[in-house]
Amino acid sequence: MSTQASRSAARVMLSPAVISLLIWMIVPLVLTLWFSFQRYNLMYPERAGFVGFYNYTTFVASPDFIQAIVNTLLLVLGVLAITVIGGILLALLIDQPIWGQGYVRILVIAPFFIMPPVAALVWKNMFMNPTNGLFAEAFKALGLQPFDFLGVAPLISIIIIVAWQWLPFATLILLTALQSLSSEELEAAEMDGAPAHKRFWFIILPHLSRAITVVILIQTIFLLGVLVEILVTTNGGPGTASTTLTFLVYKQSILNSDVGKAAAGGVVAVILANIVAVFLMRAIGKNLDA
């Protein structure tokens, strides 16, 4: 039905979406690139001009940068490990014949719908707070010294909070993929005498591989951008102990008003996100033909 008329109509109908996204992507990116080569601090507007790669070299050379990259990797990998492994186990468990499966699903999915500031503040104040958080109470009940989670182990604490937010996502997707596995295949394997762990490794896990890939890639994109959770719990500290790349760029722009250096950091963040994006697009693109 693609006549000439409908083709041109299609182009017209597409244009608002394409043009608005094009502007949304190009304009800020070009400005960020431009700023990254400028001396531009909102506090000192008189000191302006082209500085070449100065912003990049100072951003990358600062000790905060290495720490931020390490923290970013730890955050992303830590949350991925917890959510993917936990998600597989949880999906396997919920997929078993149980009473009230629908209600279990509802309870497990709930954290995904909690806005980040609420999740972060509830964990910070009501669980991890060393004086009257629930964890401190539990430690006290066991006769132990309360542990200052966000003060002593800020990054691990943030990993726990973020993993709690994303575990439902991984579980939901993996459960959906699991339910599309034909039970005949599993039953055949069972009758042939394959033990449970072999059925898991050779039938279930290969079946889940695409869903796992998608979960890892989509989560990585979002995890690289985690900011609010850090902002309301530790503010990147103590020191730079929980400063990620995203938070470092945010700090440069909002707190230090150093637009040039923040832009250079932003370009680094864009490059990092793009590396992940290429893999994600491949995984999703493959499915588009099917």
Add this chain to the structure above:
Amino acid sequence: MARAVTTRRKTLTTVAAWGIALLIFFPILWMILTSFKSEETAVLSPPVWFWFDWTTENYATVMERANYFRFFMNSVIIAVGSTALGLVIAIPAAWSMAFVPGAKTKDLLMWMLSTKMMPGVAVLVPIYLIFIKLKLLDTHFGLIVVIMLINLPIIVWMLYTYFKEIPGEILEAARMDGATLRSEILYVLLPMAVPGIASTVLLNIILAWNEAFWTITLTTVNAAPLTKFISSFSSPQGLFYAKLSAASTMAIAPILIMGWFSQKQLVRGLTFGAVK
């Protein structure tokens, strides 16, 4: 052929699954319980669980703060506004890609998706400066446009997968009968796509409601939604757990309920059709 499951085994897995599910849900449950305590009860050591004087005074206090309602309404305006604007732009685009596909349709879809992967923090300053220039900072309109743009790829993508399931012949028949493009979409396509559009709307409202990066950075007072309001609790003064819990419970309740209704369709939207 159903596998025989012993009652014993089913009981054990049920207990395990419910135990873990309740553990995961516990922070939310604890927050809801705390919202019904007085501030003094909320910090009692050892903590009290269910047997305390239940009170709704925190909700009353939070509601009385004249500005709570405004934050709430701003969340509604931004979530509903960005979803509506997104639909107006996305429906024609999804129609084009689903029913008049070209050689470039797949690339176009992938490109739209790629715009979602731009880290917000990298473009925060340019957007901020543009917003100042255009006097959009802290306005509903500015936020609606930004939230619409970050979710537009998901709306287009979801609508596209739903539209593709509708046979093109039906639209063609309508056109043969002399329907214009506008009435073809409005009176033939949309009624058939209602379930798909409904789940797209639901997911988009959830995402817009919970969006915390742009809503926190681009607002101060006038257009600030609940995300901003809740974050303002991050620097505590005095006893406030119960009130924070009440405000948080009210902020998440509508979305939690919507989310539970839409959980089946969520997977498709969140994985861009890669997992069904």
